[in-house]
Amino acid sequence: MTMNILPPNSSAIKTRFAVKFIQAMKRLSKRRGMGDRYKRYRATRAAACVSMASAVGPEWAWSRAVLRKIKRRRLLRQFRVSRKRRLIERTTNPRQNLGFGQEEDLRGLVPGGKGMDYCSLLSETAHYITCLQAQVQVMADILHRSSP
């Protein structure tokens, strides 16, 4: 609750994200080009998400979930091990569930949303939205600096 009250310090997060993202992009471009544009796109997208999550820090559940997912993917790619999906049976509070499946949708959207109760899901969503906005701004900024 205390974390939710303060809006995230946008400029600090933006600079941290920008630095990390640009470093990641550098590394990507230096890699022996995969040639496949789709793979590169996925790598760029992953780099964006990872740099955002690491700029945010481990105090938020969604950033931890993003980092976990990326790490797992890398391990999977190396070792080709199928991982067991941890199924969490959640009984949604009938009051909150308005019958349109919105809560599940939200849980699907926010990384790490499946393992949270509704209250923290909402606060994580709020923080996630602000970080996404910051991310979009920084990436658009980078793009428009580099293109002309």
Add this chain to the structure above:
Amino acid sequence: MEKEGNASNIFSASSDLNCRIFRPNWENSVDQNDPFESALSSMVSSPTASHTNNNGENIVLRELIGRLGSICNSGEISPFNNNSANTSCYSTPLNSPPKLNLMRERGNNHFLSLPTFSADPAFAERAARFSCFANRNLAGLNELPPKLDPTKIPPPSVQENWESIRAPEKNFMASRSSTPDNAADSRENSTVSEQIPIPENGANPRKRKSAPKGKGKDTTVTNVSASENSESSGKRSKSEEEKANQKASKDNSKLPEPPKDYIHVRARRGQATDAHSLAERVRREKISERMKVLQDLVPGCNKVTGKAVMLDEIINYVQSLQRQVEFLSMKLTTVNPRMDFNMEALMSKDMFQSRASLYPSDGYPFQSPCGNEAPFPPNHGRTQGPQMENFGDAASQVSSFWEDDLHSIVQMGFGQGQMQNFQGILPTSQMKVEL
């Protein structure tokens, strides 16, 4: 029975005082006339019945003090009902009817009331003597250890209802506040102390209820007092445990000294007062708080009311933001080969944040890079923010527009080749995403 004699003397004096003080205020107060009158009349009549019973007497004394406090406060505070917006006992309720505000104010002013209450100094002295007397009496009754300091530690029955109160003023206020709890249904409000450990778990393991909400008045009072006294030792040990586990619970109360470990919730009139519904209400209020925060974040949600529509909007917004990120990363991959030599330049530009934007709609004046290179990183954080936001708003608007209509990319001057690439990649990526 010297104690009894003293008690009866003081009690009669206070009852006189009651009549003197209460009557004028009863005319002023709006809603609470009938219940308070009935309560007071029952209380005034009750001492004769419970004269012989020390326990009952002490309870009655404390009830009196509570009544005095509450009614005095309500009389004084009723003109100032809606002044303080935030109520202290519980998280901010969004849609509380004004009637309940009145009661909440009253309830709050139990704790803030010491200055107003002591407006009548003689009465305050007498009441203070009451509380000490009650404490000492109870100490004698329950054979508490001699180290029990009446000024420091509240009597056990009071302590059960309000664990956190330690200071002498609080002791006094606690005695006053607990007495309405001890009285049965005549009070509309009942206080419940909840402990909500952080991180907030669903179950609240230790909940304290005030007096049982039965309909009987005298008998429940005495029964409650007896049960409370018997459970006092057990609950006190528990409370000491809880204080030992001092977790920084969220402080909803506006008491001058923060209550320890408990979220004090006041039940509303006409609503169930058992632990489950109270916890449910706290949870609902938390959720509505966060929905408000989200409403401020998501653009265009101010007109929307209702949780379902809000959630839909939130979901759509999150999806659109994620799509924007993917879109931008896609563009960045195509641009990337040309970015190699630009990386350092980009980073330095980010540091200095040249204010030149590529969008004419941005509205920011073009500033020369040399002018911006002088202020080094200490300034960049501050200056970067708002302008980036402005730029970003334009960018996000435009990019969302792009998603809708791919042909507009041509107008933005990205070139035919890139557009074809985008058209090839975009549908496949979206398909992947929607899996």
